[in-house]
Amino acid sequence: MAQSEGIERLITILEEEAPHLLEKREKKERRVGLPELKNAKKGKVVLRFAPNPNGPLSFGHARGIVINGTYAKEFDGELILRFDDTDTSIKPPLLSAYEEIPNEAEWLLGFKPHRIIIASDRIDQYYSYARQMLEQDFGYVCNCSADEFRQFRIGKINCRCRGQDKNLNLQMWEKMLDGTYKAGDAVVRVKTGMELKNPALRDWPALRIQDTEKNPHPRKEIGSKYRVWPLLDFQSAVEDHLQGVTHIIRGKDLMDSTRKQTLLYQHFGWKYPETMYWGRVKVHEWGGFSTSQMRKDIEAGKFEGWDDPRLPTISALKKRGITADALRNFWIELGITQKDISVPLATLYSHNTKKIDDFAPRISFVRNPKEIQLEGDYPKSISVPVHPNVESMGDREIDVSNSKIYIESSDFGDAKIRLKGFADFDFDGIKANHVSTERSDKRPIVHWVSEDSKIEACLIFPDDGKLTRIHGVLEKNNYDIGTTLQLERIGYGIMIDKSTILFTHE
RNA sequence: GCUCGUAUAGUGUAGUGGCCCAUCAUAAAGGACUCUCAUUCCUUUGACCCGGGUUCAAAUCCCGGUACGAGCACCA
Numbered sequence: 001m002a003q004s005e006g007i008e009r010l011i012t013i014l015e016e017e018a019p020h021l022l023e024k025r026e027k028k029e030r031r032v033g034l035p036e037l038k039n040a041k042k043g044k045v046v047l048r049f050a051p052n053p054n055g056p057l058s059f060g061h062a063r064g065i066v067i068n069g070t071y072a073k074e075f076d077g078e079l080i081l082r083f084d085d086t087d088t089s090i091k092p093p094l095l096s097a098y099e100e101i102p103n104e105a106e107w108l109l110g111f112k113p114h115r116i117i118i119a120s121d122r123i124d125q126y127y128s129y130a131r132q133m134l135e136q137d138f139g140y141v142c143n144c145s146a147d148e149f150r151q152f153r154i155g156k157i158n159c160r161c162r163g164q165d166k167n168l169n170l171q172m173w174e175k176m177l178d179g180t181y182k183a184g185d186a187v188v189r190v191k192t193g194m195e196l197k198n199p200a201l202r203d204w205p206a207l208r209i210q211d212t213e214k215n216p217h218p219r220k221e222i223g224s225k226y227r228v229w230p231l232l233d234f235q236s237a238v239e240d241h242l243q244g245v246t247h248i249i250r251g252k253d254l255m256d257s258t259r260k261q262t263l264l265y266q267h268f269g270w271k272y273p274e275t276m277y278w279g280r281v282k283v284h285e286w287g288g289f290s291t292s293q294m295r296k297d298i299e300a301g302k303f304e305g306w307d308d309p310r311l312p313t314i315s316a317l318k319k320r321g322i323t324a325d326a327l328r329n330f331w332i333e334l335g336i337t338q339k340d341i342s343v344p345l346a347t348l349y350s351h352n353t354k355k356i357d358d359f360a361p362r363i364s365f366v367r368n369p370k371e372i373q374l375e376g377d378y379p380k381s382i383s384v385p386v387h388p389n390v391e392s393m394g395d396r397e398i399d400v401s402n403s404k405i406y407i408e409s410s411d412f413g414d415a416k417i418r419l420k421g422f423a424d425f426d427f428d429g430i431k432a433n434h435v436s437t438e439r440s441d442k443r444p445i446v447h448w449v450s451e452d453s454k455i456e457a458c459l460i461f462p463d464d465g466k467l468t469r470i471h472g473v474l475e476k477n478n479y480d481i482g483t484t485l486q487l488e489r490i491g492y493g494i495m496i497d498k499s500t501i502l503f504t505h506e
Numbered sequence: 507g508c509u510c511g512u513a514u515a516g517u518g519u520a521g522u523g524g525c526c527c528a529u530c531a532u533a534a535a536g537g538a539c540u541c542u543c544a545u546u547c548c549u550u551u552g553a554c555c556c557g558g559g560u561u562c563a564a565a566u567c568c569c570g571g572u573a574c575g576a577g578c579a580c581c582a
Contacts, residue, residue, distance in 0.1 A: 029529095030519095030520050030521085030529050030530060031519095031520060031521080031529095032520090032530085050582090051582085052581085052582045054582085084582060085582095086581095086582085087581055087582065089581090090579090090581045090582085091581055091582060142580095145580090146579075146580055149580090150578090150579095153578075154507085154508080154578090183580080184580065185580095186580090187580050196509095197508080197509065198508080198509040198510070198577085198578080199507095199508055199509060199577085199578045200508090200509065200510085200577050200578040201509085201577095201578085202578085204578095205579085205580055207580090208580035209580075210580085229580095231579090231580075231581080231582090232581075232582050236582090251576090252510090252511065252512085252575085252576065252577095253575090253576050253577070254576095254577090254582095255510060255511070255576075255577075256509080256510070256576085256577045256578075257577090259509095259510085259577095277511085279511090279512070279575075279576090280575070280576085284517085333518075333519075333530095333531070333532095334518065334519080335518090335519065335520090337512085337518090337519080338511065338512055338575095339512055339513070339518090339574095339575090340512075340574070340575050340576085341517085341518065342517075342518095343517065343518060343532095344516095344517060344518090344532085344533075346517085346532070346533065347517075347518070347531080347532055347533085350531085350532060350533090351532095353544085353545080354545095357544070357545055357546095358545080360544090362542075362544085364542095384541090387545095388540075388541090388542080388544085388545080389540095389544095389545065389546080418541065419541095420541055420542065421541060421542095422541090439541060445541055445542070446542090447542065486542085486544065486545095487542095488542045488543095488544080489542045489543055489544080490542090490543085490544095491543090491544080492544085506543085506544085
């Protein structure tokens with residue numbers, strides 16, 4: 001029709017028949033922030049973040065806190081911080097983490113988690129559900145060895161314990177509890193089906209025995225009190241139900257956990273929470289690390305502590321001057337995709353710069369100082385702004401009456417330079433002759449520190465697993481420890497004591 | 507081996523059949539501003555894994571391939 005009667009005729013028809021087809025659709029807005037939470041009702045959302053307290057939080061944990069916490073806040077819901085401390089030998093908990101983790105979570109979020117649950121306080125609860133599982137015959141006590149059962153799992157073969165009478169199971173359960181069975185002798189399994197096509201789901205273990213005489217739980221109130229301990233999939237499933245968790249957001253390595261737990265929920269007649277998954281995140285500069293490994297390295301003295309600036313822990317990042325805001329924005333920007341990604345630190349630094357630049361006082365730090373003798377008729381006292389864009393931060397006064405200053409050795413060599421905020425000088429050896437106080441040409445501008453207002457100081461760069469200390473002279477100041485500064489022409493740093501600055505980033 | 511998942515510029519990310527010769531950020535390059543190699547601003551470069559299919563129309567749906575990752579622990 002367009003060819004025979006012309007496009008105008010078509011438009012006329014459309015205008016009469018279906019005007020909406022002609023409307024130019026609005027360009028869709030780009031989604032910002034976190035994706036929609038399925039089935040989330042304001043005020044009725046309960047999320048949780050469940051670390052193993054085998055060390056303080058690291059960079060990756062921040063994702064769990066930020067994402068879950070942000071949703072909780074967005075929906076006027078609750079965030080549960082849960083310590084999944086049910087292993088006493090392979091990943092034993094670290095006592096100090098029980099105190100540090102809530103503090104770090106609060107620092108990151110700006111609010112305290114609404115509930116704190118410690119799994120090791122809840123063992124009796126888990127026992128009662130384990131018993132119920134046996135009584136209702138959807139669980140059994142299995143005393144096959146782990147090796148034997150592996151073969152059964154591969155071969156889709158029911159093990160000899162599977163068909164036991166439930167009364168026998170309950171007797172065996174008592175033997176687990178009273179110590180007749182030792183670690184490795186028996187486990188409680190969930191009857192999910194050995195014929196399931198996903199081998200990970202076949203009659204998975206729910207509780208096992210640990211030798212807590214040999215490896216007591218580090219919390220003294222728990223110690224060797226229990227020998228039967230729930231495994232993660234069981235403990236987490238029961239606790240999520242007990243706490244009324246509505247949404248679980250976690251790593252995709254736990255996808256099969258969801259499936260295992262869903263089968264358990266079906267047995268109990270519970271409804272499984274909505275789940276979302278994220279992929280693995282690697283930081284280009286850090287590569288792989290694990291809490292257990294860091295713990296070993298710290299204990300071996302390779303690092304100064306959990307907040308050693310070379311470590312990817314929350315405390316180290318905080319110490320280095322990375323703000324909670326930056327960390328939060330960083331994780332929210334990455335979102336919740338299931339892709340395994342590798343991100344450069346530059347992305348985090350860029351978020352951090354946005355947060356600190358307006359508040360970071362400018363200050364001069366001269367690395368490898370070269371002493372210079374000033375000559376000529378120049379002002380003996382000068383004043384430069386603390387921040388070039390923020391007048392209210394005032395000025396810093398610098399006394400140069402004794403005519404001795406320092407510049408960086410690497411800046412020494414140009415015949416003509418301008419001392420920033422001061423004056424133009426021409427060099428004659430280490431003597432600098434005053435040329436003009438106003439800028440007289442396009443000569444390079446360098447920062448400097450005067451002899452009268454210098455502090456001997458040290459700048460620490462965390463670099464490639466090493467801490468590089470660079471000695472130099474710092475402009476004298478009254479900033480408090482913990483102040484984030486911008487070292488002119490170097491980058492941001494944080495004052496960790498009056499004569500030491502820890503480099504944050506460029 | 508079995509099971510599950512993911513694939514958009516260098517790096518991240520938006521996009522749920524026509525608004526897409528694809529968004530935004532970051533990185534890189536160039537420029538403006540600036541008495542910092544900072545901040546701010548502007549410009550440029552740059553991507554839908556491959557092959558089929560469905561459809562008038564596919565980044566988007568389906569099938570196959572490839573690549574990468576995860577689970578199959580009496581760890582979390």
